[in-house]
Amino acid sequence: MSSPVIFPFKSNIDLDRKSNRHLYLQLCDQMIGFIKSGKLAPSTKLPGSRKLSEDLNVHRKTVIAAYDELMSQGWIESIPARGTFVSQDLPIVNPKKLQNNDISNRTSETVGFPFKKRKHLFRKEIETMQAAFKIDDGVPDHRLAPIEDIAKTYRNITKKTHHRALLTYGDIYGNIELRKALVPYLNQTRGLKITIDNVLITRGSQMGIYLASQLLLNNQNVIITGNTNYMTADNTFTEAEGIIKRVSVDKQGMNTNEIEKICKKQIISAIYVTSHHHHPTTVTLSAERRMHLLQLSQQYNFAIIEDDYDYDFHYSNAPILPLASNDTHGNVIYIGGFTKIIAPALRIGYFIAPKEVVDEAARLRRILDRQGDTLLEQTLARMISNGDVQRHSSKVRRIYKTRRDLFCKLLQEKLGDFFDFEIPKGGMAVWVKLKKPYHWDLVITESRKQNLTFINDWKRYDNDNSGHNGFRIGFAKFNEEEIYNVIEILETVMKVLELKAV
Ligand SMILES: Cc1ncc(COP(=O)(O)O)c(C=O)c1O
Numbered sequence: 001m002s003s004p005v006i007f008p009f010k011s012n013i014d015l016d017r018k019s020n021r022h023l024y025l026q027l028c029d030q031m032i033g034f035i036k037s038g039k040l041a042p043s044t045k046l047p048g049s050r051k052l053s054e055d056l057n058v059h060r061k062t063v064i065a066a067y068d069e070l071m072s073q074g075w076i077e078s079i080p081a082r083g084t085f086v087s088q089d090l091p092i093v094n095p096k097k098l099q100n101n102d103i104s105n106r107t108s109e110t111v112g113f114p115f116k117k118r119k120h121l122f123r124k125e126i127e128t129m130q131a132a133f134k135i136d137d138g139v140p141d142h143r144l145a146p147i148e149d150i151a152k153t154y155r156n157i158t159k160k161t162h163h164r165a166l167l168t169y170g171d172i173y174g175n176i177e178l179r180k181a182l183v184p185y186l187n188q189t190r191g192l193k194i195t196i197d198n199v200l201i202t203r204g205s206q207m208g209i210y211l212a213s214q215l216l217l218n219n220q221n222v223i224i225t226g227n228t229n230y231m232t233a234d235n236t237f238t239e240a241e242g243i244i245k246r247v248s249v250d251k252q253g254m255n256t257n258e259i260e261k262i263c264k265k266q267i268i269s270a271i272y273v274t275s276h277h278h279h280p281t282t283v284t285l286s287a288e289r290r291m292h293l294l295q296l297s298q299q300y301n302f303a304i305i306e307d308d309y310d311y312d313f314h315y316s317n318a319p320i321l322p323l324a325s326n327d328t329h330g331n332v333i334y335i336g337g338f339t340k341i342i343a344p345a346l347r348i349g350y351f352i353a354p355k356e357v358v359d360e361a362a363r364l365r366r367i368l369d370r371q372g373d374t375l376l377e378q379t380l381a382r383m384i385s386n387g388d389v390q391r392h393s394s395k396v397r398r399i400y401k402t403r404r405d406l407f408c409k410l411l412q413e414k415l416g417d418f419f420d421f422e423i424p425k426g427g428m429a430v431w432v433k434l435k436k437p438y439h440w441d442l443v444i445t446e447s448r449k450q451n452l453t454f455i456n457d458w459k460r461y462d463n464d465n466s467g468h469n470g471f472r473i474g475f476a477k478f479n480e481e482e483i484y485n486v487i488e489i490l491e492t493v494m495k496v497l498e499l500k501a502v
Contacts, residue, residue: 010055024065131453138429138474145343174201175377191325203347208335217242221269230279231460253285256292280472282424297331314426315401330354407475410487428476
């Protein structure tokens, strides 16, 4: 080991006392830089902590913390009775080149192997970046998410050493505490009668739809959906190689007599239903049709995939309980989650079904995602048990109701000559039909000129190409001021189109 300390630390180290980064980490960063650049060679003796702290005018503990950190990373080493030195074996990995090939001509488009491309998953790219306002098909206002509560609860959980166990591979059914918390939560709010064996945690409702379709639809099995229907669900069924048959949707929801007719002619495996508010038209499946559908499912042995994505958002009187609450014969796979109540990025949902189905879905989930985000799931479990989620859900329900009322009032007042719509009983969107002679293609093109874009292609709702001219417009994510702005732009757009039509 060489010994003299010749490196001028005092003039070379520059610590920013206003920075958010700890001083000891700044010191580490700079010393690592000197080591990497060769200014501090291996075996160089470093000044003692007292001397360096005096030179840099920092607390001695800062230097000790920096040395500890550098030592734990392997940049420096301590030799008893001799001092601290730059390590002889630096933790610098210099990977060897495979060959001296020139890859400079390769672009991000270069691909050297064939792979399966799925036409049904292709989506038209829609230019949305520059617009001041973006119309979606009904997403929550993520600005309202209780991020502080989530962070606080998460932090409290990670502080407890025994929770470290959550960091390893865990249960493929999802976090046990969350499954336990969901049992009373779903039984009380949705009238279900489940036990923990019926609960699989998923990453949002979409994973539930995917798992259900993979279990039910291989080999060209038939699934019935509404006409029109939630496009991503349709794509998921096509991906599972199911055959989609459609029945009409009217003010009572999906037409169950049409479903019965199909059942009389052929075997069907499943029905996909957004019973609370049909996606996209927002109508509620009537109690009578719910009972009819359940009776058909028992008679013809098919599964009902009940996607209850927005159950928590009902604005008038009490909502009708889900089909799953009346499922006496185990025909319903009930899917829901917290992405709409809290925020889309909080990817936690649930798949509720008879135990045998849950077991199989868990095995399938294992090869896709192994397990969920256990710490976040534990956080949510805590927030359900202490009532935070329920309180937040009531709060946003009230806010969205006010937004729905304002949006629909202005839509009627300012755009009633152009648009037909029913006030939705719940949810986060309005199903709007354009009166003749207008067309969404024109509205969308003109809106872009006015700094408003539609992030979805209107054709996604026209899955049998009937040209029904309906569009689902989300209102929930706009605050009051934004609602006024959006309606004003739409009004300008429609007036321009009106002039053009004359
Ligand atoms: C009808 C319907 N089902 C499921 C989903 C997917 O929800 P998640 O984000 O929980 O996967 C959506 C999302 O918009 C939806 O509209």
